[in-house]
Amino acid sequence: GENVEQHPSTLSVQEGxxxxxxxxYSDSASNYFPWYKQELGKRPQLIIDIxxxxxxxxxQRIAVTLNKTAKHFSLHITETxxxxxxxxxxxxxxxxxxxxxxxxxxxxxxxIIP
Amino acid sequence: NAGVTQTPKFQVLKTGQSMTLxxxxxxxxxxxSWYRQDPGMGLRLIHYxxxxxxxxxxxxxxxxxxxRSTTEDFPLRLLSAAPSQTSVYFCASSSEYPxxxxxxxxxxxxxx
Numbered sequence: 001g002e003n004v005e006q007h008p009s010t011l012s013v014q015e016g017x018x019x020x021x022x023x024x025y026s027d028s029a030s031n032y033f034p035w036y037k038q039e040l041g042k043r044p045q046l047i048i049d050i051x052x053x054x055x056x057x058x059x060q061r062i063a064v065t066l067n068k069t070a071k072h073f074s075l076h077i078t079e080t081x082x083x084x085x086x087x088x089x090x091x092x093x094x095x096x097x098x099x100x101x102x103x104x105x106x107x108x109x110x111x112i113i114p
Numbered sequence: 115n116a117g118v119t120q121t122p123k124f125q126v127l128k129t130g131q132s133m134t135l136x137x138x139x140x141x142x143x144x145x146x147s148w149y150r151q152d153p154g155m156g157l158r159l160i161h162y163x164x165x166x167x168x169x170x171x172x173x174x175x176x177x178x179x180x181x182r183s184t185t186e187d188f189p190l191r192l193l194s195a196a197p198s199q200t201s202v203y204f205c206a207s208s209s210e211y212p213x214x215x216x217x218x219x220x221x222x223x224x225x226x
Contacts, residue, residue, distance in 0.1 A: 032212040
């Protein structure tokens with residue numbers, strides 16, 4: 001099955017600086033890569049996703065890049081703010097009939113230092 | 115819309131007891147899934163369903179059963195609880211796969 005590795009496990013960033021979280025996946029057939037944010041005591045929520053026919057996607061201060069050849073994708077947060085403090089999870093999926101499984105990374109705890 | 119709801123929010127069981135975690139969604143989503151979340155291990159898929167009457171195993175299905183008799187409900191049954199099943203359980207749904215997963219608030223389960 002798919003295996004997703006996520007680094008780093010913890011990340012502290014000065015407010016206003018950028019944060020980068022990286023994930024690698026094992027199955028070259030994976031074609032959907034979402035990122036979820038989970039605030040303390042809350043449920044995970046989708047913040048951005050990318051499909052394998054696109055190399056980069058942006059949404060305001062958040063961007064995701066995908067390198068299919070190297071089988072890795074990254075989350076970039078610019079101009080970080082205190083409300084960005086949370087645990088971030090990457091995930092990968094093969095969207096074939098009969099194989100609708102989303103595999104998550106182990107998470108990155110991001111702390112924004114005021 | 116209530117979205118995805120889960121009951122109970124907290125539960126303590128003794129080893130060997132059985133129970134059912136309830137999950138319901140009112141968004142007419144076809145795809146529903148159950149995850150468990152353990153410290154340092156992310157979210158791991160237990161079982162999922164692509165529609166009423168159809169279920170399949172995820173990454174960690176042992177010790178859990180599911181059924182999907184309606185589009186709205188997707189209960190998770192623990193057959194004989196073990197301390198290793200102590201975890202936070204999340205139910206999720208989406209209109210199609212792959213697409214945005216909408217998570218429920220979670221159930222914190224402790225097995226003594």
